Amino acid sequence: xxxxxxxxxxxxxxxxxxxxxxxxxxxxxxxxxxxxxxxxxxxxxxxxxxxxxxxxxxxxxxxxxxxxxxxxxxxxxxxxxxxxxxxxxxxxxxxxxxxxxxxxxxxxxxxxxxxxxxxxxxxxxxxxxxxxxxxxxxxxxxxxxxxxxxxxxxxxxxxxxxxxxxxxxxxxxxxxxxxxxxxxxxxxxxxxxxxxxxxxxxxxxxxxxxxxxxxxxxxxxxxxxxx
Amino acid sequence: xxxxxxxxxxxxxxxxxxxxxxxxxxxxxxxxxxxxxxxxxxxxxxxxxxxxxxxxxxxxxxxxxxxxxxxxxxxxxxxxxxxxxxxxxxxxxxxxxxxxxxxxxxxxxxxxxxxxxxxxxxxxxxxxxxxxxxxxxxxxxxxxxxxxxxxxxxxxxxxxxxxxxxxxxxxxxxxxxxxxxxxxxxxxxxxxxxxxxxxxxxxxxxxxxxxxxxxxxxxxxxxxxxxxxxxxxxxxxxxxxxxxxxxxxxxxxxxxxxxxxxxxxxxxxxxxxxxxxxxxxxxxxxxxxxxx
Numbered sequence: 001x002x003x004x005x006x007x008x009x010x011x012x013x014x015x016x017x018x019x020x021x022x023x024x025x026x027x028x029x030x031x032x033x034x035x036x037x038x039x040x041x042x043x044x045x046x047x048x049x050x051x052x053x054x055x056x057x058x059x060x061x062x063x064x065x066x067x068x069x070x071x072x073x074x075x076x077x078x079x080x081x082x083x084x085x086x087x088x089x090x091x092x093x094x095x096x097x098x099x100x101x102x103x104x105x106x107x108x109x110x111x112x113x114x115x116x117x118x119x120x121x122x123x124x125x126x127x128x129x130x131x132x133x134x135x136x137x138x139x140x141x142x143x144x145x146x147x148x149x150x151x152x153x154x155x156x157x158x159x160x161x162x163x164x165x166x167x168x169x170x171x172x173x174x175x176x177x178x179x180x181x182x183x184x185x186x187x188x189x190x191x192x193x194x195x196x197x198x199x200x201x202x203x204x205x206x207x208x209x210x211x212x213x214x215x216x217x218x219x220x221x222x223x224x225x226x227x
Numbered sequence: 228x229x230x231x232x233x234x235x236x237x238x239x240x241x242x243x244x245x246x247x248x249x250x251x252x253x254x255x256x257x258x259x260x261x262x263x264x265x266x267x268x269x270x271x272x273x274x275x276x277x278x279x280x281x282x283x284x285x286x287x288x289x290x291x292x293x294x295x296x297x298x299x300x301x302x303x304x305x306x307x308x309x310x311x312x313x314x315x316x317x318x319x320x321x322x323x324x325x326x327x328x329x330x331x332x333x334x335x336x337x338x339x340x341x342x343x344x345x346x347x348x349x350x351x352x353x354x355x356x357x358x359x360x361x362x363x364x365x366x367x368x369x370x371x372x373x374x375x376x377x378x379x380x381x382x383x384x385x386x387x388x389x390x391x392x393x394x395x396x397x398x399x400x401x402x403x404x405x406x407x408x409x410x411x412x413x414x415x416x417x418x419x420x421x422x423x424x425x426x427x428x429x430x431x432x433x434x435x436x437x438x439x440x441x442x443x444x445x446x447x448x449x450x451x452x453x454x455x456x457x458x459x460x461x462x463x464x465x466x467x468x469x470x471x472x473x474x475x476x477x478x479x480x481x482x483x484x485x486x487x488x489x490x491x492x493x494x495x496x497x498x499x500x501x502x503x504x505x506x507x508x509x510x511x512x513x514x515x516x517x518x519x
Contacts, residue, residue, distance in 0.1 A: 074259075074306040078281050090272065092279035096241050105245070108252055109281045154279070 002030050003066070005162045005193045006051070011060030013046050020046045024060065024219045026212060028162070028195060033188045035204055036197040037222075038214030044197045047214065048166045051195070052086055053077040065161040082110055085155025089167040091147045093139040099126070099150050100135040103157060110158055125153040128190075129183050145176035149183055156187070163187070165196040174202065181207060229329075230305035230387075233262040234297035235315035238429065239270040243318060244277050250325040258282060262315075263301050266291040293399030295407075302390055310390055314381035316429020317343075327423040328384050334419050337389040338411065341382040341423035342368065345430075355499045356436040360427060362501055371420040376412035380404050382425045389416060396455060402443025409456040433495040440504075444512050448519050466509055467516075476513055483510040 006028040013021040020043040028034050038044045049055040051064055053072055062069030065083040094102050103122045112118050126132045129149040139147055148168055155163055169177035181203055188194050204211060213222045231247055233240060240262060251258045263286040264271055278285045286304060302310055331339045344365045349357040364379055393410045396403055411418060431439060450456045459468050470476045490503045
């Protein structure tokens with residue numbers, strides 16, 4: 001049996017001293033595609049932030065990609081982030097350099113040195129998101145959907161054990177959202193585990209999968225038709 | 228072992244931060260970079276993209292706290308013992324910048340000051356700030372070592388515990404470097420000046436700089452009174468003490484008022500005289516001191 005990629009038991013999520021979610025029990029297995037839904041303010045973002053180390057886990061137990069979230073030290077956060085790929089709602093691409101240089105910058109930051117290996121890796125991730133021909137463009141020359149695909153490519157650079165996508169379609173129109181979703185689905189089929197926070201219920205209907213809902217300070221699994 | 232800390236307000240820090248990240252990688256040093264948006268209203272989105280980079284974090288002040296309080300907040304959030312403070316409105320042109328600081332670390336001093344520099348040609352309408360910077364601030368390390376306590380805090384490497392002992396004034400005033408420098412002097416902290424300047428690019432327009440200079444004098448007088456700085460620490464205060472000795476401090480404003488308009492016109496012109504700027508500030512200091 002393989003280890004779960006994410007396991008939270010009796011966890012409480014706090015934003016500063018405010019309790020946001022309590023009694024959180026969540027397990028994500030390798031290869032899963034899991035939605036995290038809930039209204040604005042229901043705790044989705046805090047939940048995601050706790051997973052990538054932006055908020056501390058002080059109550060309950062948590063383990064993500066083999067890293068203990070309890071007592072996670074600041075200095076271990078970069079290590080955790082390397083094992084995760086994070087996709088943000090607002091893409092977070094550097095506008096002063098090309099797509100390739102954006103990706104190269106992250107590789108260098110995570111210790112890559114060999115130029116040929118870096119080029120091959122960049123080529124591979126751009127291929128996965130269907131953006132191989134756009135490597136020399138600047139982010140501002142791309143549409144929102146294309147920028148998000150680049151951000152997904154960036155998340156794939158260090159072969160993450162889990163991809164956390166925080167409202168990845170939040171800034172995109174419905175048609176583009178579907179395109180980005182197709183990319184995430186494809187990546188999931190190739191074996192990547194994905195946890196995606198969203199409030200776009202149309203996507204859930206189109207691409208049904210395991211769904212967690214934040215509501216009333218709790219997280220629970222919902223069956224698709226009751227969503 | 229290095230926490231790079233940048234307070235920022237309405238400034239795009241992409242170029243600064245990415246050059247720092249390139250250099251820290253190159254130097255192979257363990258680092259983190261934290262910037263703090265001090266209630267900025269522009270460039271926040273661009274800067275926030277930097278947080279997708281490993282080892283980069285952002286803090287956000289909902290209300291404007293000013294530079295010194297923001298620095299304290301950054302220092303409290305830093306995990307390493309050496310803090311490299313950089314202002315947001317600087318650029319790094321020297322590709323050995325980080326390495327130069329690391330090389331200076333074994334000196335045993337608690338503060339290492341890299342210094343500042345300016346572009347060769349004065350930007351239009353910003354001649355006063357530029358000239359002041361070139362003539363009064365952009366000095367090589369040897370000259371700065373003659374008066375080591377006096378520092379410009381836009382580019383310093385400082386031990387965390389020493390920083391907390393020095394950064395005791397957290398108001399939102401201009402001119403707090405005088406107070407910080409006085410604390411260095413007063414607490415007898417060892418300072419090493421090295422030639423590792425940034426390029427200061429965020430220059431104020433002439434009128435704005437003049438106004439800020441006067442506000443800095445208000446700050447100086449305020450903290451003179453509270454005892455956070457001595458009455459003869461800066462060259463401005465020393466000039467006043469000389470006048471007072473000669474019993475000229477009472478007539479100075481009267482004589483000055485005859486020339487005030489001409490002097491002011493010169494200061495904000497495209498060929499400002501720093502001597503006249505000093506006379507102007509001295510007059511303001513004398514008058515404000517009396518009124519305070």
